[in-house]
Amino acid sequence: MSKNSEYLIERENKQYEVIIGLEVHAQVTSESKLFSQSSTKFGAEPNTQVSLVDAAFPGMLPVINEFCIEQAIKTGIGLKAKINKKSVFDRKNYFYADLPQGYQISQYKYPIVGEGKVILDMPNGQKEIGIERLHLEQDAGKSIHDIDPNNTLVDLNRSGVALMEIVSKPDLRSPDEVNVYIKKLRSIMRYLGTCDGNMQEGSLRADVNVSVRLKGETEFGTRCEIKNVNSIKFMQMAIISEANRQIDLLEEGKDIDQETRLFDTKRNETRSMRSKEDAHDYRYFPDPDLLPLEISQELIEKIKSDIPELPDEKKKRFIDKFNLSPYEATILVSDIETSNFFEEVIKNSDVKLATNWITGELFAVLNEKNLEISQSPVSAKNLSKLINLIKDGTISGKIAKTVFEQMIDGDQDPLIIVKEKGLKQESDPKAIEELINKVIENNSDKVAEYKSGKDKLFGFFVGQAMKESKGKGNPQLINKILKDKLNG
Amino acid sequence: MSDITSQSLFELTSNIKEKKLSSGEITKAFIDRAEKSKKLNIYVTDNFEKAIDQSKKFDSNPNFDLKLPGIPIAVKDLFCTNGVRTTAGSKILNNFVPTYESTVTQNLWSQGAILLGKLNCDEFAMGSSNETSFFGNVQNPVGENLVPGGSSGGSSAAVAANLTPVTIGTDTGGSIRQPASFTGTVGLKPTYGSCSRYGIVAFASSLDQAGPMTKNVRDCSMLLEVISSFDQKDSTSIDYKRNNYSKELSKDIKGKKIGIPKEYRVDNMPDEIEQLWKNGISYAKDCGAEIIDISLPHTNYALPTYYIVAPAEASSNLARYDGVKYGFRSPGQNLIEMYEKTRSEGFGDEVKRRIMIGTYVLSSGYYDAYYLKAQKVRQLIKKDFDDAFSKVDAILTPSTPSSAFKIGEKTNDPVSMYLNDIFTVPINLAGLPGISIPAGKDKNNYPLGLQVIGKPFDEQNILNISYALEDKINFKNDISDWWLSE
Numbered sequence: 010m011s012k013n014s015e016y017l018i019e020r021e022n023k024q025y026e027v028i029i030g031l032e033v034h035a036q037v038t039s040e041s042k043l044f045s046q047s048s049t050k051f052g053a054e055p056n057t058q059v060s061l062v063d064a065a066f067p068g069m070l071p072v073i074n075e076f077c078i079e080q081a082i083k084t085g086i087g088l089k090a091k092i093n094k095k096s097v098f099d100r101k102n103y104f105y106a107d108l109p110q111g112y113q114i115s116q117y118k119y120p121i122v123g124e125g126k127v128i129l130d131m132p133n134g135q136k137e138i139g140i141e142r143l144h145l146e147q148d149a150g151k152s153i154h155d156i157d158p159n160n161t162l163v164d165l166n167r168s169g170v171a172l173m174e175i176v177s178k179p180d181l182r183s184p185d186e187v188n189v190y191i192k193k194l195r196s197i198m199r200y201l202g203t204c205d206g207n208m209q210e211g212s213l214r215a216d217v218n219v220s221v222r223l224k225g226e227t228e229f230g231t232r233c234e235i236k237n238v239n240s241i242k243f244m245q246m247a248i249i250s251e252a253n254r255q256i257d258l259l260e261e262g263k264d265i266d267q268e269t270r271l272f273d274t275k276r277n278e279t280r281s282m283r284s285k286e287d288a289h290d291y292r293y294f295p296d297p298d299l300l301p302l303e304i305s306q307e308l309i310e311k312i313k314s315d316i317p318e319l320p321d322e323k324k325k326r327f328i329d330k331f332n333l334s335p336y337e338a339t340i341l342v343s344d345i346e347t348s349n350f351f352e353e354v355i356k357n358s359d360v361k362l363a364t365n366w367i368t369g370e371l372f373a374v375l376n377e378k379n380l381e382i383s384q385s386p387v388s389a390k391n392l393s394k395l396i397n398l399i400k401d402g403t404i405s406g407k408i409a410k411t412v413f414e415q416m417i418d419g420d421q422d423p424l425i426i427v428k429e430k431g432l433k434q435e436s437d438p439k440a441i442e443e444l445i446n447k448v449i450e451n452n453s454d455k456v457a458e459y460k461s462g463k464d465k466l467f468g469f470f471v472g473q474a475m476k477e478s479k480g481k482g483n484p485q486l487i488n489k490i491l492k493d494k495l496n497g
Numbered sequence: 498m499s500d501i502t503s504q505s506l507f508e509l510t511s512n513i514k515e516k517k518l519s520s521g522e523i524t525k526a527f528i529d530r531a532e533k534s535k536k537l538n539i540y541v542t543d544n545f546e547k548a549i550d551q552s553k554k555f556d557s558n559p560n561f562d563l564k565l566p567g568i569p570i571a572v573k574d575l576f577c578t579n580g581v582r583t584t585a586g587s588k589i590l591n592n593f594v595p596t597y598e599s600t601v602t603q604n605l606w607s608q609g610a611i612l613l614g615k616l617n618c619d620e621f622a623m624g625s626s627n628e629t630s631f632f633g634n635v636q637n638p639v640g641e642n643l644v645p646g647g648s649s650g651g652s653s654a655a656v657a658a659n660l661t662p663v664t665i666g667t668d669t670g671g672s673i674r675q676p677a678s679f680t681g682t683v684g685l686k687p688t689y690g691s692c693s694r695y696g697i698v699a700f701a702s703s704l705d706q707a708g709p710m711t712k713n714v715r716d717c718s719m720l721l722e723v724i725s726s727f728d729q730k731d732s733t734s735i736d737y738k739r740n741n742y743s744k745e746l747s748k749d750i751k752g753k754k755i756g757i758p759k760e761y762r763v764d765n766m767p768d769e770i771e772q773l774w775k776n777g778i779s780y781a782k783d784c785g786a787e788i789i790d791i792s793l794p795h796t797n798y799a800l801p802t803y804y805i806v807a808p809a810e811a812s813s814n815l816a817r818y819d820g821v822k823y824g825f826r827s828p829g830q831n832l833i834e835m836y837e838k839t840r841s842e843g844f845g846d847e848v849k850r851r852i853m854i855g856t857y858v859l860s861s862g863y864y865d866a867y868y869l870k871a872q873k874v875r876q877l878i879k880k881d882f883d884d885a886f887s888k889v890d891a892i893l894t895p896s897t898p899s900s901a902f903k904i905g906e907k908t909n910d911p912v913s914m915y916l917n918d919i920f921t922v923p924i925n926l927a928g929l930p931g932i933s934i935p936a937g938k939d940k941n942n943y944p945l946g947l948q949v950i951g952k953p954f955d956e957q958n959i960l961n962i963s964y965a966l967e968d969k970i971n972f973k974n975d976i977s978d979w980w981l982s983e
């Protein structure tokens with residue numbers, strides 16, 4: 010990275026660097042919970058997806074959902090991480106109304122996945138972010154404080170849902186990097202089908218660790234942890250606000266207390282949740298209801314063989330095979346749905362045109378209508394047809410835009426639109442010559458001006474000819490014949 | 498035919514199969530006796546009405562292929578029973594009625610047994626005298642104002658008093674074997690993983706095991722056969738081939754090597770216990786067994802290790818009783834106050850003591866010194882047994898360091914109470930099977946038990962040894978029915 014793209018916060022003559030580490034909680038894509046068979050479907054009526062295990066009835070025991078284990082291994086492989094053949098489930102003990110067992114089953118000393126990495130594509134090049142670990146844990150239920158004025162209500166639908174906690178090393182240095190990191194992590198997990206990454210539904214949340222230090226220092230400053238931030242925008246706001254708060258303290262000669270903080274989105278500031286002194290003593294110990302988790306090499310190999318092509322590899326292939334620019338490739342692989350759409354389109358049509366149309370016209374429409382590519386109003390099949398119409402000269406790029414606008418309405422077939430509206434490009438040289446003759450006849454004064462050296466008028470003649478053809482004239486032909494006539 | 502309620506499970510089953518007795522007759526006999534035995538305070542909740550109905554139902558369409566055909570059985574109130582209140586001897590579960598059945602009790606009903614009711618026990622199985630129960634102490638039928646042992650005190654008393662033909666208890670540190678010893682009955686703690694823990698109110702998950710409590714060894718083998726099963730609902734349940742214990746029961750123990758651990762000769766052990774042990778050894782010899790002196794060097798550390806591991810697990814297992822979801826709740830101004838009041842009022846002193854010990858030993862800064870070290874010692878204790886079992890087939894020890902004591906005698910001295918478990922606790926820490934059989938009496942005529950410890954999954958072997966010893970010992974419990982009312 011060039012120096013001036015570094016993210017630094019200035020104070021008088023000093024520059025502060027911001028150090029960020031993320032603990033991302035990603036909900037495992039799984040029909041049932043980590044230790045019970047209840048459904049994990051989002052949006053159900055409160056307390057309708059709760060088993061006796063989830064509600065911690067006396068004598069109920071957790072039984073591991075092996076699919077969740079496989080999902081965690083898969084994610085670990087996607088993060089180029091070490092899969093630990095032996096890991097242990099621990100109890101994290103604390104009291105809360107939405108934690109029925111009085112402890113959360115998590116992994117403490119021995120997580121299922123060890124060190125790995127994620128590559129970020131930043132404007133100035135690539136940056137590697139280290140992954141410290143990934144472990145499996147149960148989600149808690151939800152406390153609802155705003156329905157009954159006198160009581161807190163508890164919904165246990167989430168209780169026991171499998172989460173992967175993905176802990177990064179303190180390698181992130183700016184809100185932009187956090188944005189790219191979260192999106193990359195999300196992209197990898199969506200490619201793998203291990204987490205849907207849906208932040209609105211709480212499938213992806215993060216605890217953000219922030220510290221600051223003067224530029225050039227090598228020791229880390231005291232960090233604060235901002236709990237449970239559920240959108241990238243809020244993460245970025247929280248980081249900026251928290252970094253500035255810490256710098257203000259240092260500038261005033263004060264110490265930063267290591268503490269857990271909450272981000273108040275309305276006031277755009279973090280506030281103390283509990284200090285280090287008040288930190289919970291979670292009394293972690295191995296859960297005696299569960300044996301240590303042992304994973305065979307065979308299982309790891311089996312999962313490895315099922316791993317689809319991931320964004321980094323796909324990007325490389327797009328660049329090598331289709332001659333895309335790194336920028337184009339990055340955009341197209343950022344989301345598995347987008348890359349699938351792209352590959353579907355180019356099955357039968359030109360790569361360059363497909364790239365431009367997807368990243369241009371299609372993305373504009375999706376943005377405008379606030380749609381995901383999976384909800385695209387134009388199917389890959391019809392977009393591919395449109396591109397072929399351009400490529401074989403049936404319609405011009407300009408006409409194609411008109412056609413595309415119609416296609417949006419109910420995914421219409423471009424061939425039919427072109428036929429019905431008579432939009433087929435005029436490519437017969439004779440017909441073009443005829444209409445050019447007409448233009449020259451009607452504009453003899455302009456022709457004289459052109460011939461006397463006013464070259465700029467050429468565009469005028471092209472426009473007139475195009476108008477005469479009702480927009481259907483083949484632009485290349487018009488250009489060529491006009492040049493011959495005027496210069497001849 | 499002898500009085501119905503004094504018959505063994507084997508006799509009752511034979512009489513039912515031979516149509517000499519009906520399930521209805523048997524069930525009614527036990528209920529009638531229970532009605533006259535309220536002084537013993539054995540039942541927390543009875544299921545008599547439903548039991549009568551079910552016995553009639555059995556008689557109208559009997560299935561004699563079942564292993565417990567129409568046999569009424571009362572169980573420790575630590576087993577969750579569908580639709581029948583389950584309290585674990587605690588105020589905090591005083592109003593709790595499960596909507597599910599524990600695997601072990603389900604195994605009983607699947608073989609034709611009928612639930613008579615739920616038996617008193619120490620609160621959350623924490624105690625050695627049944628005095629920590631919210632529902633009051635149980636009288637030992639052996640003598641008035643004598644404790645029946647614990648925590649399965651209601652269960653041992655029920656068998657000894659002929660209020661149930663057999664029963665099941667749970668054993669975390671001796672809770673089946675010690676009360677069996679105090680009441681002159683047989684109690685077996687199976688190998689950890691033999692019986693499913695699903696649906697049993699948890700005390701210390703890595704130690705808890707359910708097991709049979711019976712009048713004699715043969716009944717014990719019959720009941721173990723029914724309750725032991727592999728269960729996918731319990732991740733610590735072990736999938737191995739279980740014997741037909743009753744079918745393979747044999748008194749032929751010729752050539753079996755029986756180990757006598759020197760470390761079990763503890764200070765101040767009463768002479769009568771020493772004598773009991775010697776008698777046991779000579780009986781074993783008489784049966785053709787070979788006696789071998791062995792050493793279990795870490796025995797001294799078993800009790801302190803147990804009193805770290807068990808409370809640690811308990812402190813976490815009992816966190817769910819918080820007044821939020823079920824059971825007793827004492828309202829408060831806020832969540833914390835509700836927790837504090839609910840748990841202060843809902844738990845008894847012994848349970849609170851163990852929750853505090855457990856919380857302490859798991860706390861940051863103390864974890865390594867206590868819990869982690871205890872786990873290491875536990876491995877050493879286990880290794881002691883592994884080493885011993887490379888030389889012997891089973892180990893013979895006394896079950897308890899004393900006979901039953903008076904109610905109230907040790908209430909204010911938890912440590913002396915904990916010492917009761919000194920011979921039984923190591924077996925739980927090592928996950929081994931152990932059985933206590935009545936083997937003699939002390940000067941007060943109170944029963945004393947001997948314990949036979951086996952290799953993992955070798956229940957058949959310790960049953961056979963016990964069966965042979967039982968025959969030689971020829972123990973008679975002569976209980977006078979002093980408590981009966983009209």
